Amino acid sequence: MMKTVVSKTGVEVIYPCSVHLLANGEILECEYKSDNVGRDLIDYICDQLNIQEKDIWGLRFVDTFEQRHWLDLNKLIRPQVKNVCPIHFHFRMKVYPPEPYKLLDLETKFQIFMQLKLDLMSGRLCCGPSDSSLFVALILQYTYGDFDPERHSGNYIKEKIIMNQSFAGEMKAIDLHKHHLRSLNPTQIMDLFLRMACQLETYGVDPHLVENLSHQKFNLWINYKGMVTYVEGKKSQHIDWMNINKIQQEDNKLMVHLCSGGTETFFSLTKPECNYIYQSAVDHLIYFTTSGTQSTVGHIGNDSMEELHKDLKVFEKLENSGNVASESTKRQERSKYGVSRISKFHSPLCQFYVTALMVFAIGVAIELYIAFGYNSLKHYIMKIHRKLIEKYFWNKLSKIF
Known part of the structure; x- marks a missing residue:
């Protein structure tokens, strides 16, 4: 139930809402005013959770017709949920970062x-x-x-x-x-x-059923890679975000204008569903193309990553020595890396480098164990052992076997 309060500026109406969080089904009870936009609410939630990276999150809700909606962060909250009671938002990741x-x-x-x-x-x-x-x-x-x-x-x-x-x-x-x-x-x-x-094919994918001008139904995937269409389970088209000039919506029609001058048109089953797709596509387009949108706060900078590779020199491609059991590696043909040697640490971030190296090596060891079994893994580990300089890292690595 809404309530009214008296302030210095007069009588204000406050609306309650419940926000379902990701952690263990927790619910955060919030309030908003008539003049609050979606950004005000998402900022408040992120501040309560001590989240610094705010651009990748959104608030999803379901209307009385069971249609999903993303709360538009640039518009007033009240008009968007006026036919929803009680108001339940779900705090969810809207844009999945690639790494x-x-x-x-x-x-x-x-x-x-x-x-x-x-x-x-x-x-x-x-x-x-x-x-x-x-x-x-x-x-x-x-x-x-x-x-x-x-x-x-x-x-x-x-x-x-x-x-x-x-x-x-x-x-x-x-x-x-x-x-x-x-x-x-x-x-x-x-x-x-x-x-x-993040290396799985369906990472961050929100699939949508759409039609083309010929009324052929197919799936439209939206994630950090762009907009990808699948016809009968086979990839038919991939539109990178950098190749998109703008996206428009008219009723249940979604128009993607390309930088090359062409236009791709998709039809959704209903206007609300098309609006849901439009919101997701536009947010991805802004995040992955607008300068400064992807905040560098909280990310490993390119210089730091280059320094990591340069100083440690531990990420080398493994030789392709047979079939690999991991389905995701077969499907995506992603590279595997191993440990070759450890050089002396001169960087002030050496503790971070050691931790990053350990986490990566353990992941490789587990995948090799699944793929080749204990004996082959033991032989590979012994080969690495002869090349390692620092006994400290070997002692840490050997504890998992």
Whole structure:
């Protein structure tokens, strides 16, 4: 129920709303006034959660017709939700950054981690059996810490973690948690989780069913890569954000004007659904093309990354030595990296470099274990051992085997 208060400027009307957060189903009770825009509310929520990176978040709500909407941050809140009662917003990631593990703001990384956990459980983030077992194992390590035989007996996975969760997958995840993730702290777990998730094909994808001028139905994917169309499960068109001049909406028609001069037209089933797609597409276009929109606060700068590669010289491509079991690596043909040697540390960021190297090496070790088994992995580790200079890093790495 709205309430009125008397202030120095007169009588003001205050409207209550509930915001469903990502962490453990928490709800934040908020209020807004008649003159508040969406940006006021999202800024307040981010401040309450100590989130520095505010541009990637949004508030989603559902109207009386079960149609999803994004709250327009540049417009007044009240007209957008006037037919919604009670008002429930869902705090969700609207724009997925391409490399979330590079964020330095831990609270932002935590919220992205929670969003991706939700995506895995709902099936929005899809992966194969090998990857799904590793995702579940990482979540177990994050939730319970190191495996404890007194506390973790039998199948101790009591809740749904991932779509199409199977008993065999749970047993494999428990084995990974028991033998190969010991001593990893929550921050390292989040880094590994985010690094894996952002390389999946469906990372950050919000699929929409649309039609073309010939009334042919197909799926329109929107994420950091651009706007991608899939016809009968096959990729048919990819429009990069940098190739888009502007996006317009007319009723249920979405028009994408290209820098080359052409126009791609998509038709949605309804006007509200088209508006939902339009909001998402425009926010992505602004974020990935407007200068200064992607804040450098909280990101690893290019200079720091170049310095990391230059000083450590540890990221070299592994030789292609056979079939790899990970479905995502087969599907995307992504490169794998290993440890070659460690040079002396002269950079003032040496502690960060060591941590980054350890997290990456552990991720490679786990993927190699899944792909080739223990004996092949042991041979590879011994080969690395002969090349390492610093015994400190080897001692840390050997603890997981």
